[in-house]
Amino acid sequence: MTDISIPISSVVIFGSGNVATHLAKAFSSNGISIRQIYSRNYQHARALASQFNETKAIEHPQQADTGADLWLIAVVDDAIKEIVSALPPFNGIVTHTAGSISMDVLSRFPHHGVFYPFQTLSKERKIDYNSLPLLIEGSDNVTTQKLLKLARTVSPIVSEADSGTRGILHIAAVFSCNFVNHLYTLSADLLANNGLSFDFLTPLIQETTRKILTMPPQKAQTGPAIRNDKTVMNKHLEQLKDNPTLKKIYQLMSENIIHYHQAQ
Amino acid sequence: MTDISIPISSVVIFGSGNVATHLAKAFSSNGISIRQIYSRNYQHARALASQFNETKAIEHPQQADTGADLWLIAVVDDAIKEIVSALPPFNGIVTHTAGSISMDVLSRFPHHGVFYPFQTLSKERKIDYNSLPLLIEGSDNVTTQKLLKLARTVSPIVSEADSGTRGILHIAAVFSCNFVNHLYTLSADLLANNGLSFDFLTPLIQETTRKILTMPPQKAQTGPAIRNDKTVMNKHLEQLKDNPTLKKIYQLMSENIIHYHQAQ
Structure with missing residues (x-):
């Protein structure tokens, strides 16, 4: 985790809604491996996972792959805490995608941050990645740099933004x-x-x-x-x-x- | 007035606000003569009139040119009635530009109607006439046809719309x-x-x-x-x-x- 030059190349996604769906597609189309997808509704996880090669749906957050580089929690704000407390220990980066939730909700993980798509996303509609602003925050400089790098593979509009700004x-x-x-x-x-x-x-x-x-x-x-x-x-x-x-x-x-x- | 084939070629405009300004420019640039401009504030009338060749500012509605084809009342809704009652008799077409005022407010004139630009108009901003919907109503068929024809010289988006629809x-x-x-x-x-x-x-x-x-x-x-x-x-x-x-x-x-x- 401390090597800033190694990019994030594998992700576990928690959620199957608009944000989870669009970011999973964005990552996948940029060569990032989507290892697993978790959803409170397992059928939703399966449906989304089936859209990618070698992506598994998982039934419990506890099954999260600790070999992945990033865990991305893209669920409704009320569900973030529950998922966080159910997750196993992890030395990779854990982020959520929520505009109004502090990064600190993830502080049980040594490397954590926020990956906030500042756009209106509907499943039925394709994203134009050129107009998808991504607002990034990281718990430490290496995490921030890695998240910024990942964001820039997806979109040209990337900014750092702390919790107050977000x-x-x-x-x-x-x-x-x-x-x-x-x-x-x-x-x-x-x-x-x-x-x-x-x-x-x-x-x-x-x-x-x-x-x-x-x-x-x-x-x-x-x-x-x-x-x-x-x-x-x-x-x-x-x-x-x-x-x-x-x-x-x-x-x-x-x-x-x-x-x-x-x-x- | 009863000859449907003779187009409207001269206009008197009452008002000097956003709608009056933009329609005066639209007419003028399509070869319609702006004979006079009236405004409650005479300086405003002069300022707008100065933008056109041979257009006179007038101080009172009573001075309206009865030789013009059309009188266009483009003032705030509260001021329409006052202007209507101050105008001399006229056999041409009298219209207002208000979305929510019935055509009947003009019924003292034998030929009357509505010429409603269904768009947000700010003086500081140029109009794209290709996206300026004009909604037209006339007191009789000849009036309606003449107003539709005039509208089509300004914009490609022209519809008839009665008071209820408007x-x-x-x-x-x-x-x-x-x-x-x-x-x-x-x-x-x-x-x-x-x-x-x-x-x-x-x-x-x-x-x-x-x-x-x-x-x-x-x-x-x-x-x-x-x-x-x-x-x-x-x-x-x-x-x-x-x-x-x-x-x-x-x-x-x-x-x-x-x-x-x-x-x-």
Whole structure:
């Protein structure tokens, strides 16, 4: 483990969800051997393992291969601790992939770190590895360097990021990706319920994205709320009166836009 | 007015904001004469008029040129009625550009309609006319045809849309553009307050957009809320405890994502 020049070449993956699936594929396609896959649901582990040559599904974390270079724990945050406590002793590197969990949860292992893909990953969709930022943290310099090297085999966008930075970036990602996507979901339903296609929104969504990648989002703001156009806002709220969810989001976001820009 | 074959070739524009500015430029660059520009703020009218040849700024709606083919009212919704009542009689076409205002507000004119650009327009940013959907409504067939023809000189994306359709699309646009942009604004501030660049989010925002243009947004959802990952959500809320605005939006949106996907 102390030889910085020996790259990570074999991995055990814990998890079978979006992150586990995509990272397993990424590693495998870069010549890294996926030794084993563990999942709480053994069938899921088998299904994922079957996608690679010579990869075994395992039923218990205790069976983890201590001959591998890296154990990558890519499970929901609530399950990390349980897996960590069930693992055998290991002198290789142990990482998790969680944005908001401290590296210290892995401190029972001498070499540990974080391998956080800062991207929205869905199983159904192929990753463009050129736009997959990987945020890395290591418990010691050799571990950090080895993880950075591994990350760079997968993606050109690699940064070191400590727990504090990762935590802030994760919150920003929830607002800019998860909540944004949910707004698209609500819009799609509103249109569908009125017999209209979501395609109507394509040019608008594309331009909204293009704008904030070229100008500060504060300057890109448009719409009734920033104009404090009560006529339109009241009309929209009236139209949403039978949809308390949309109405509540409409009110909160509009009030927030008004106050934000009045305070500028 | 009754000859469908004679296209609209001269326009008076009421307003000097984002929509008025961009449509004036769009018309002018397609050979339509901008006869006059009116704005509540005369200096704004002069500034916009100066960008075109032989365009006059006017101080009162009463001075509107009754020899023009089209009067286009592109002002905030609250100001439309006042301008309409101040205008002289006119046999040409009178339109407004508002998504959520009925065409009927213009019914004192024999030929009237709506010319609604379904896009987020900022003065600082050039329009790509190829991605500027224009939604058209007319009080009679000749008016509708003339407005559709005018719209097609500006953009390839032209649809007819009645008041009901326009109203729904406008609400969807508020969710998918205005609220989305505000989430980007809040994210940018969160990052800036922690010394981090908004550029970190670029790959994530681009992928979020690409995803929902190729798969239903319901299927594209990721993040702690859809996993009902209380550990992460509670941690984020704890980190946001000194920012009641972000905390409130975080709670409402997360609860909504949880309920939405549990009900599916």
